[in-house]
Amino acid sequence: MKAMLIVADGMADRPIKELGWKTPLEVARKSSMDFIAESGVCGIMDIVSPGIPPGSDTGNMALLGYDPYRYYTGRGALEALGWGLEVREGDVCFRCNFATVDDDLTVLDRRAGRISNDDASKLAESLQKVKLSDSSVKFLFQNTIQHRAALVLRGPKLSASVSNSDPKKVGEKVLEVKPLNNTAEASFTAKIVNELLQKFHRILKNHKVNHERVKRGLPPANIILCRGAGNIPNLPTLSEIYNINATCIAVTSIIRGVCKVAGMRLTTVEGATGTPQTDYLAKAKAAVEALKGDNHFVFLHVKAPDVTSHDGDFQQKIKVIENIDSMIAYIIDHVDMSETYIAITADHTTSCVTRNHEGDPVPIAITGPFVRKDDVKRYDERSCSKGGLGRIRGVDLMPMLMNFIGKVEKFGA
Amino acid sequence: MKAMLIVADGMADRPIKELGWKTPLEVARKSSMDFIAESGVCGIMDIVSPGIPPGSDTGNMALLGYDPYRYYTGRGALEALGWGLEVREGDVCFRCNFATVDDDLTVLDRRAGRISNDDASKLAESLQKVKLSDSSVKFLFQNTIQHRAALVLRGPKLSASVSNSDPKKVGEKVLEVKPLNNTAEASFTAKIVNELLQKFHRILKNHKVNHERVKRGLPPANIILCRGAGNIPNLPTLSEIYNINATCIAVTSIIRGVCKVAGMRLTTVEGATGTPQTDYLAKAKAAVEALKGDNHFVFLHVKAPDVTSHDGDFQQKIKVIENIDSMIAYIIDHVDMSETYIAITADHTTSCVTRNHEGDPVPIAITGPFVRKDDVKRYDERSCSKGGLGRIRGVDLMPMLMNFIGKVEKFGA
Structure with a gap:
C-alpha cells in the first residue's frame, strides 16, 4: 500500500x-x-x-x-533550505528582497520592479564579497527568483531572535534590525545584520547594474530587505x-x-x-x-x-x-x-x-x-x-x- | 441517575x-x-x-x-494487577510467555503449544523457588491462562526502563534484556532479569513436566520470554x-x-x-x-x-x-x-x-x-x-x- x-x-x-x-x-x-x-x-x-x-x-x-x-522556527531557514543552500544547525537565516529605496531609505518598491534573475545574480555576486568586521561570522547571500533572496549567517554567537528590516509596506522607512530579547547573542546578531545591510546598500547604490537599470527606466535594486529570521527546525x-x-x-x-x-x-x-x-x-x-x-x-x-x-x-x-x-x-x-x-x-x-x-x-x-x-x-x-x-x-x-x-x-x- | x-x-x-x-x-x-x-x-x-x-x-x-x-506506563503492571497479583508502587512488572526454544535459544514456539494451565502451574511453582544473587530483590512469578504469565520484581533499586527478552517472532533468538537508559537502576534491573531468566531456563530444561511433554509429542515449555516492563500507573x-x-x-x-x-x-x-x-x-x-x-x-x-x-x-x-x-x-x-x-x-x-x-x-x-x-x-x-x-x-x-x-x-x- x-x-x-x-x-x-x-x-x-x-x-x-x-x-x-x-x-x-x-x-x-x-x-x-x-x-x-x-x-x-x-x-x-x-x-x-x-x-x-x-x-x-x-x-x-x-x-x-x-x-x-x-x-x-521561522520562515528564513525553511526557504534557504528549499533553495538548496546549505543550512546547518545554529545558522540564522533570513528571507530577503531586492528592493528600491529613496535617499531617505523610504521604500519605493519592495520588489525592485520584479528585477530579472540576471540582474539579481550579478548584484548578489558583488554582495557576497562583503567583509564583516567580526571574523567569527560568515554569511551566504543568494538570489533565487526575481527579487527574492536568502541570507544565511553562521557563527558561534548568533541568535534568531532579531526583528526585520523589511517594513513590509511601500512608503515606509527601512527598519533597523533589533534584538528581540536581552541576550548578548541577539544584540550581536542585530548589530551584524545592520552592518551587513548597510554595506550591501553602499555597494548596491553604486553598482553598474543599477546605473544601467535607471538608464533603462527601471527601479534600481539599491537595498536588501530582510525578514523572518529563523534557525533550522529540529524535526x-x-x-x-x-x-x-x-x-x-x-x-x-x-x-x-x-x-x-x-x-x-x-x-x-x-x-x-x-x-x-x-x-x-x-x-x-x-x-x-x-x-x-x-x-x-x-x-x-x-x-x-x-x-x-x-x-x-x-x-x-x-x-x-x-x-x-x-x-x-x-x-x-x-x-x-x-x-x-x-x-x-x-x-x-x-x-x-x-x-x-x-x-x-x-x-x-x-x-x-x-x-x-x-x-x-x-x-x-x-x-x-x-x-x-x-x-x-x-x-x-x-x-x-x-x-x-x-x-x-x-x-x- | x-x-x-x-x-x-x-x-x-x-x-x-x-x-x-x-x-x-x-x-x-x-x-x-x-x-x-x-x-x-x-x-x-x-x-x-x-x-x-x-x-x-x-x-x-x-x-x-x-x-x-x-x-x-506499559503493559506489565496492568496485566499483573488484572491477574490479581499484588503490585506495589515501584514494582517492575513484565508480561511473560512460556515458550519453546532449541539449544541455540532460537524460538520455535512462542506459546509452547499453548501449554495447559495444569502443566504451566507445575512449572511456575518450581520457578518461584529460584534464588537471586542480590537479596534486595524479591520476585513473584505466576502463570495465568495457558502460556501466559506475569513477573513482578520488587526492590529498592529497580527501573522499568529495560528491553524485552521476547523477540516476538518464531525463528529469532531470545534477546538479552538491556537497560534503556544510563541509570544504575536500569542496568541493575537488566542484570537481575537476565539472571532470573537464565535460572528459569536451567530449571525448565530439566523439568519432569517438560520431559513428559516431549514424550507426549508436545513442545517443551523450556524458556520464559518477557516483555512490556512497567510500573503501576499513578492515577x-x-x-x-x-x-x-x-x-x-x-x-x-x-x-x-x-x-x-x-x-x-x-x-x-x-x-x-x-x-x-x-x-x-x-x-x-x-x-x-x-x-x-x-x-x-x-x-x-x-x-x-x-x-x-x-x-x-x-x-x-x-x-x-x-x-x-x-x-x-x-x-x-x-x-x-x-x-x-x-x-x-x-x-x-x-x-x-x-x-x-x-x-x-x-x-x-x-x-x-x-x-x-x-x-x-x-x-x-x-x-x-x-x-x-x-x-x-x-x-x-x-x-x-x-x-x-x-x-x-x-x-x-
Whole structure:
C-alpha cells in the first residue's frame, strides 16, 4: 500500500458574490476531485486551529504531521533550505528582497520592479564579497527568483531572535534590525545584520547594474530587505517516525524547505514553475513515477491557486482548479488504485475577496481500498463538511494516511 | 441517575469486500444496539488520536477518561494487577510467555503449544523457588491462562526502563534484556532479569513436566520470554474524580488491571471466558445486578469481537456482534431506562483484513433520559458518523457520561 497527498495551495475559499455566493471549488468542473470525494471519505480540516490563518510553511508542516506550534522556527531557514543552500544547525537565516529605496531609505518598491534573475545574480555576486568586521561570522547571500533572496549567517554567537528590516509596506522607512530579547547573542546578531545591510546598500547604490537599470527606466535594486529570521527546525524525519521513503514534488522554495527538514527526497520537475502556467501534466507524471518507485508516500504541491487568490482573480482560480483536476485525472489513470490511498486538500483557505490566507477549514477527501466511503459526491468546502471524517486537524491527516498503509505502530499492548 | 458503558473490544472495522464493502457492524442484525443509537445521540470517536491504533490497555484507559499519553506506563503492571497479583508502587512488572526454544535459544514456539494451565502451574511453582544473587530483590512469578504469565520484581533499586527478552517472532533468538537508559537502576534491573531468566531456563530444561511433554509429542515449555516492563500507573481513581462507586465486568486481565488502577470494583462472572463462546447472558445479568446495587457506573467489556477480528473471521465476528446484541437486550429490559444512561462503543477498530488494531475512529452511541436525540437510527461506523456528537476523543466520553448523571463539578464560578 502507498499514499499520495495532493495539496493545492490556498484552493479553499469563501463564498463570492459574483459566483452566486459559491466558492471557486463549487463552481469549477473537476470530475477527478469529485471522484476522490465520491469514492472516498470526506471532511473538513483545520490546518492549524479553527480561525487561525496558516502560512505556507506552518500549513504544510501541519499537513506532514508536525505541530507547528511546537516545531516552527521561522520562515528564513525553511526557504534557504528549499533553495538548496546549505543550512546547518545554529545558522540564522533570513528571507530577503531586492528592493528600491529613496535617499531617505523610504521604500519605493519592495520588489525592485520584479528585477530579472540576471540582474539579481550579478548584484548578489558583488554582495557576497562583503567583509564583516567580526571574523567569527560568515554569511551566504543568494538570489533565487526575481527579487527574492536568502541570507544565511553562521557563527558561534548568533541568535534568531532579531526583528526585520523589511517594513513590509511601500512608503515606509527601512527598519533597523533589533534584538528581540536581552541576550548578548541577539544584540550581536542585530548589530551584524545592520552592518551587513548597510554595506550591501553602499555597494548596491553604486553598482553598474543599477546605473544601467535607471538608464533603462527601471527601479534600481539599491537595498536588501530582510525578514523572518529563523534557525533550522529540529524535526524527527518521516522516515524515523513511519519507517517510509517519501518524496516531495513542489516548486515553491518554502514548501521544499519544509519537506527537506522532514527528510523527504526533493524532485525537480521540468516545466513546473509555481505559477498558474505551470506544467500540470509534468507534475502528474513525476508524481506517478515517484509512487511507482520505492516511495511509500508522495507529497504533491501545486502553488497556482494561491497565486490567483492573492490576485483576487476568482475566474482564473476556477481555471487553475480545472487544470489541477486534469493533473489528478492523469494520476488516477496511472496508479494502481487497488493499493493506493490518495488524499486531496488545501494547505489553507485563501479568500479572493480579502486576498489573504484565512482561518476557515479546508475540504479533505481520501480515497483508497479500505476507507469508509461516505455519501459525499463533490469535493468542495460545503459538500465535504457533511462527510464521514467530520472535522479534523491538519496534524491528524498524516497519521491517518500512514495508518491506512500500515505504517503506524500500535500505542500500547 | 446511573451510567453503563458497554465496550465491545475491536468491534469497529473497515469495509470488507466479501460483505459488499460493508462492515460486520453494518451487516449484523442488532436491534438493541440500534435502539441505543435511535433513542440516543451518536458520533464517531478517536480513542487516542486519529490514525493511531490503540492497544487494549491504552484504549480502555482513554475510555475511562485517562489520557494514555500522560498515564500509560506499559503493559506489565496492568496485566499483573488484572491477574490479581499484588503490585506495589515501584514494582517492575513484565508480561511473560512460556515458550519453546532449541539449544541455540532460537524460538520455535512462542506459546509452547499453548501449554495447559495444569502443566504451566507445575512449572511456575518450581520457578518461584529460584534464588537471586542480590537479596534486595524479591520476585513473584505466576502463570495465568495457558502460556501466559506475569513477573513482578520488587526492590529498592529497580527501573522499568529495560528491553524485552521476547523477540516476538518464531525463528529469532531470545534477546538479552538491556537497560534503556544510563541509570544504575536500569542496568541493575537488566542484570537481575537476565539472571532470573537464565535460572528459569536451567530449571525448565530439566523439568519432569517438560520431559513428559516431549514424550507426549508436545513442545517443551523450556524458556520464559518477557516483555512490556512497567510500573503501576499513578492515577486518581474514578471515585476521587467523580465521587462514584464503579464496577468493572471484564475477563481480560489487562482490562481488569486498567479498571483496578482506576479504583473500580472487579466482578468475576461465572461462564465469562473472554472468548466468542463466553456466557453473554451471565455478563448481562452481572451488569444489571451491579447497576442495581450501590454502583453509579458499570463498565462492561466483551473481548470476543477482537478475537474474531485477529482471526480474520468476519462471519464469526457478525455472530459475536449479534450475541452482544442479545446481551444488551437483556440489559435494556432489566434496568430502569428512565434513570440510566447507556453508552455502547468499541475500544478500537480491529480490521478483519489486516487482522490488526487500526487507527480508524469507532462509533459511539449514548442513550438516556436527557440526551439530545439525533436522526441516526443504526449503530455502525458510518451511520454514527452523521450523529449529533460529531467526532470526539476517547478521553472525553467519561466526563460526558458522568455529567449526564450529575457527577461532574462545574469548572469555574
